[in-house]
Amino acid sequence: MPVNPQPMAFSAQDLDYITALGPASLSGEPIAELDQAWQACQEGRTARPAGVRQVIWDSWRRSVEAGLDPDDGSYRFVAPDILSATLADNRVLIAAAAEVMRGLLAYNPRGHINLTDADGTTLYFCGLDLTPVGSRLLESVQGTNCTGLAIAEDRLMYVLAEENFGTGLRRRRMHCAAAPIRDDQGKTLAMLTLTAEPGWFHFHTLGTVQAAAEAVSRQMALQTLLEEQQTVLEVLNEGLVVLDERGRIKALNGYARQLFRVGRDLLGSPFQCLGQSELSAEILMRGGEGLRDLDCTFELHDRSHLACLVSVCALEQGGRVVSLRENRRIREITRRIIGTQASYTFETIQGTSRAIQDALHLGRIASRSDSTTLILGESGTGKELFAQAIHNASDRCSGPFVAVNCGAIPRDLVQSELFGHVEGAFTGSARGGSAGKFELADGGTIFLDEIGDMSFDAQVSLLRVLQEGEVTRVGAKKSRQVDVRIIAATHRNLSQAVAEGAFREDLYYRLNVLNLTVPPLRMRRDDIPLLARHFLGRCARSMRKSVQGIAPEALEILAAYGWPGNVRELENTIERATNLALTELIQVADLPLEIKQSPRHSAPGSVPQPQAAQDLGTHEMNAIIAALKDTGGNIRLAARQLNVSRGGLYNKMSRFGLSAGDFRVVGSSILRSDDLQRNIDPML
Numbered sequence: 001m002p003v004n005p006q007p008m009a010f011s012a013q014d015l016d017y018i019t020a021l022g023p024a025s026l027s028g029e030p031i032a033e034l035d036q037a038w039q040a041c042q043e044g045r046t047a048r049p050a051g052v053r054q055v056i057w058d059s060w061r062r063s064v065e066a067g068l069d070p071d072d073g074s075y076r077f078v079a080p081d082i083l084s085a086t087l088a089d090n091r092v093l094i095a096a097a098a099e100v101m102r103g104l105l106a107y108n109p110r111g112h113i114n115l116t117d118a119d120g121t122t123l124y125f126c127g128l129d130l131t132p133v134g135s136r137l138l139e140s141v142q143g144t145n146c147t148g149l150a151i152a153e154d155r156l157m158y159v160l161a162e163e164n165f166g167t168g169l170r171r172r173r174m175h176c177a178a179a180p181i182r183d184d185q186g187k188t189l190a191m192l193t194l195t196a197e198p199g200w201f202h203f204h205t206l207g208t209v210q211a212a213a214e215a216v217s218r219q220m221a222l223q224t225l226l227e228e229q230q231t232v233l234e235v236l237n238e239g240l241v242v243l244d245e246r247g248r249i250k251a252l253n254g255y256a257r258q259l260f261r262v263g264r265d266l267l268g269s270p271f272q273c274l275g276q277s278e279l280s281a282e283i284l285m286r287g288g289e290g291l292r293d294l295d296c297t298f299e300l301h302d303r304s305h306l307a308c309l310v311s312v313c314a315l316e317q318g319g320r321v322v323s324l325r326e327n328r329r330i331r332e333i334t335r336r337i338i339g340t341q342a343s344y345t346f347e348t349i350q351g352t353s354r355a356i357q358d359a360l361h362l363g364r365i366a367s368r369s370d371s372t373t374l375i376l377g378e379s380g381t382g383k384e385l386f387a388q389a390i391h392n393a394s395d396r397c398s399g400p401f402v403a404v405n406c407g408a409i410p411r412d413l414v415q416s417e418l419f420g421h422v423e424g425a426f427t428g429s430a431r432g433g434s435a436g437k438f439e440l441a442d443g444g445t446i447f448l449d450e451i452g453d454m455s456f457d458a459q460v461s462l463l464r465v466l467q468e469g470e471v472t473r474v475g476a477k478k479s480r481q482v483d484v485r486i487i488a489a490t491h492r493n494l495s496q497a498v499a500e501g502a503f504r505e506d507l508y509y510r511l512n513v514l515n516l517t518v519p520p521l522r523m524r525r526d527d528i529p530l531l532a533r534h535f536l537g538r539c540a541r542s543m544r545k546s547v548q549g550i551a552p553e554a555l556e557i558l559a560a561y562g563w564p565g566n567v568r569e570l571e572n573t574i575e576r577a578t579n580l581a582l583t584e585l586i587q588v589a590d591l592p593l594e595i596k597q598s599p600r601h602s603a604p605g606s607v608p609q610p611q612a613a614q615d616l617g618t619h620e621m622n623a624i625i626a627a628l629k630d631t632g633g634n635i636r637l638a639a640r641q642l643n644v645s646r647g648g649l650y651n652k653m654s655r656f657g658l659s660a661g662d663f664r665v666v667g668s669s670i671l672r673s674d675d676l677q678r679n680i681d682p683m684l
Helices: 012-021 030-043 054-065 078-089 089-106 144-154 169-173 203-234 255-260 281-285 327-337 355-367 383-392 412-419 456-468 494-499 506-509 525-543 552-560 567-581 610-631 635-642 646-656 675-684
Strands: 114-119 122-127 158-159 176-180 188-194 239-243 249-252 294-299 305-314 318-328 375-376 401-405 444-451 485-490 516-517
Touching: 030 355, 054 144, 078 089, 089 114, 089 122, 089 188, 089 203, 114 144, 122 375, 144 158, 144 176, 144 188, 176 203, 188 675, 239 255, 255 305, 255 318, 281 318, 355 383, 355 516, 355 675, 375 383, 383 401, 383 444, 383 485, 412 456, 456 506, 494 506, 494 646, 525 552, 552 567, 610 635, 610 646, 635 646
Parallel strands: 375 485, 375 516, 401 444, 444 485
Antiparallel strands: 114 122, 114 188, 158 176, 176 188, 239 249, 239 318, 294 305, 305 318
């Protein structure tokens, strides 16, 4: 550690001074010249006598001018509470200095070694009890003394007995040498003072004291560095375990103790005491040099499991450093990077119609439960928005929200995407393996969109997750526990898919614990103006255009159109029209040709009255519900009763959002047949 260089012994001027004083200066005999000079100072003389050093004379003069009484030999102390705080603040300094001071005392067994802070407060001493802890040794408090003068001059200093200001110190017949303790920037932190009888005070005493002060500085720098390193280790977001050459624990940081739920009492124990795993002592101590990111699961003492990525680094002396990164923490970082968060809430879903409000009501019921939820609805109706809103209103809102479109993943990769894979599981698999979507969603919600398109093999694995709460990576032998709430969605009629053998019946009932139907836009026409204006405002802001509204004629056409693509089609239409708009209002000319020339609504006058459509739909819906109730959800019997084909009945049920399971299995859904009728009638 670099410190400011100081002279290692008496300067030439000091040697001349001591020589002029004669042998008495170091022998302990009274020095008449100094006594006479001190008396002259007390009497108010201003000119320095020849027999005293300038630095001493100046200090005496300051002491006299401060009104200090040389005959008052008592010490002044800092307040107890201030002393306690000072000692706590200087604990590193005291720890570093104590051993050096005890070694210095061996050189001067009949002396006194004193440590003060930069303000002259005694922090520690050893040897003779001359300066109690808490005593103040500044020149302005105690008068001329070696410690106070060294602080005032900020340099290596010696003071002979007769050079002290107080009569008590002068009569004690002991000489002192003091050296500053500095940090690596050269700032004085403390003062180390040696007090010795004349027979123990030699020419090399100053060099000894300075060497001791520098040793304290180096020790303190090392101690500070070690504490900084320990602090860094403690705040690391990974566990670190240091092993000796026999594989026994030498140290472990706070995060490791937290991961394994252990204390420091495991020091000296084998690594395996932390938890049972496939990581044997042989792997650690013999083959561990190149071990990187090994996926390892520990069974802890309370039978819980800890999944970590383990890396091992060899130490020169034969030990090992084992780093452990919890898989859940890694996934949290991954989630932040890839953005696995839900942004929509029930409050941000637009619409005031009875149909959408009923769907929102059912969504809020689902958010208060952790049960699996099935969301039904045509493409473009906003099923994922409802899934996000359910997540954000649930107790899992602080966890991840991971959305997966099962229909967009190649069928041969669905299992790897959902459940992950180990290294080498298949050609092109990631090195070190990869976590699946279920592991990324641990502690939160996974949204499985287009669940009806999932392969049969993936359905079996999904059923295991629902039953056991475990996932097994492709190619792995062990399962992993996951805590995930599942929300699934589809535009298909899963009851029909079950009847046709395209979807597992047991999985269907597992998914269909709670369900809700997001109504198509044609069943919530009252919301079209509100949605159109909402999308217009968002598009105008992002495009920085001054389009402020929609012309009445254009809005009438939008309200009359059938919207087979539902809300998504409306949003795209408004974005296109905003781009084309040349005025502050979207005009009819800005709308797509297929909407303006829609055969069903080619002119405003031909728009059917909404109530007529509702009456017609309600009559047909009631007939289907009655048939399904009468037959207990039997499609064949219900179709015969209605005098329609089974395929035709399935199409009508899909259009109205009906499921045979709602009438076949009591208690499997939050929608009973009567509730379902009340929920759907207003949508028509």
